[in-house]
Amino acid sequence: MKKRSLKNPLPPPPRRGAGKPLILISPDFQSKGVEFSDASMSLSSRYPAAIAACGGIPVAMAHTDSREMVADYVRNSDGVLLTGGDDVNPAIYGPKLRSSLKSKAIMTEDGGRRDLFELMLVDEVFRQRKPLLAICRGHQVLNVALGGTLIVDIPTQKPSRINHRQMDRKSEVVHSVRLTRGSLLAKITKTQLLGVNSTHHQAVAKVAKVLRAVAQSADGLVEGMELKAKCLLPFLLSVQFHPERLMGKHAEHRAIFEAFVRASLMEKIQNL
Numbered sequence: 001m002k003k004r005s006l007k008n009p010l011p012p013p014p015r016r017g018a019g020k021p022l023i024l025i026s027p028d029f030q031s032k033g034v035e036f037s038d039a040s041m042s043l044s045s046r047y048p049a050a051i052a053a054c055g056g057i058p059v060a061m062a063h064t065d066s067r068e069m070v071a072d073y074v075r076n077s078d079g080v081l082l083t084g085g086d087d088v089n090p091a092i093y094g095p096k097l098r099s100s101l102k103s104k105a106i107m108t109e110d111g112g113r114r115d116l117f118e119l120m121l122v123d124e125v126f127r128q129r130k131p132l133l134a135i136c137r138g139h140q141v142l143n144v145a146l147g148g149t150l151i152v153d154i155p156t157q158k159p160s161r162i163n164h165r166q167m168d169r170k171s172e173v174v175h176s177v178r179l180t181r182g183s184l185l186a187k188i189t190k191t192q193l194l195g196v197n198s199t200h201h202q203a204v205a206k207v208a209k210v211l212r213a214v215a216q217s218a219d220g221l222v223e224g225m226e227l228k229a230k231c232l233l234p235f236l237l238s239v240q241f242h243p244e245r246l247m248g249k250h251a252e253h254r255a256i257f258e259a260f261v262r263a264s265l266m267e268k269i270q271n272l
Contacts, residue, residue: 101157
């Protein structure tokens with residue numbers, strides 16, 4: 001057996017083959033996992049289950065500081081999924097924010113490594129032009145990576161009659177969002193009023209210049225975005241809600257994953 005280099009202890013990224021599209025999933029991070037209390041990756045099983053149910057092959061990415069490794073993973077994938085998790089460090093998009101507001105952020109356990117990793121990942125997705133689906137934190141990371149900003153804490157900065165953080169009902173529809181007529185999300189879900197779950201206390205503030213808001217809650221929060229110039233990527237959709245938790249009972253949420261996997265399959269076919 002060939003020995004793995006001590007300089008690069010991570011396994012090589014998987015290689016694409018014939019058949020189903022390979023979808024990279026960016027996992028969360030735990031400072032102490034189950035095995036030996038080591039630093040570990042964490043990923044809700046609902047994400048890979050959603051990809052598999054719609055015809056894709058889900059692969060969790062290893063967190064790495066290596067730009068070369070991130071580029072290799074993206075190169076050998078057919079699509080990328082950014083998942084939910086803790087907040088993006090406000091220092092990245094709002095260095096002049098007052099400290100009392102910054103303290104509202106629920107920071108990742110890894111000291112910001114996930115932030116930097118996913119910023120590199122978004123950059124590589126655009127450089128290599130791969131389909132991208134971004135969910136919840138992923139929706140926010142995408143906006144920050146492309147030059148947008150975030151509301152650090154909705155109750156503090158934009159109080160609303162809508163409770164956007166209903167963790168006890170994370171797999172239920174709790175409010176609706178209005179979709180832009182003719183948008184990718186409206187075409188996929190075949191509706192202009194979509195029922196969603198809601199488990200966030202942050203939201204998109206200034207939308208990045210290359211993106212446009214295509215879904216909004218009744219209180220004006222951005223719940224979905226897509227590219228202004230669709231030629232930049234084969235497919236891009238970001239949503240603030242969690243369709244992977246609703247797709248079992250709601251066909252319009254399953255349709256989001258079906259459209260993403262289908263776009264990733266087309267990417268695969270074109271690159272064979």
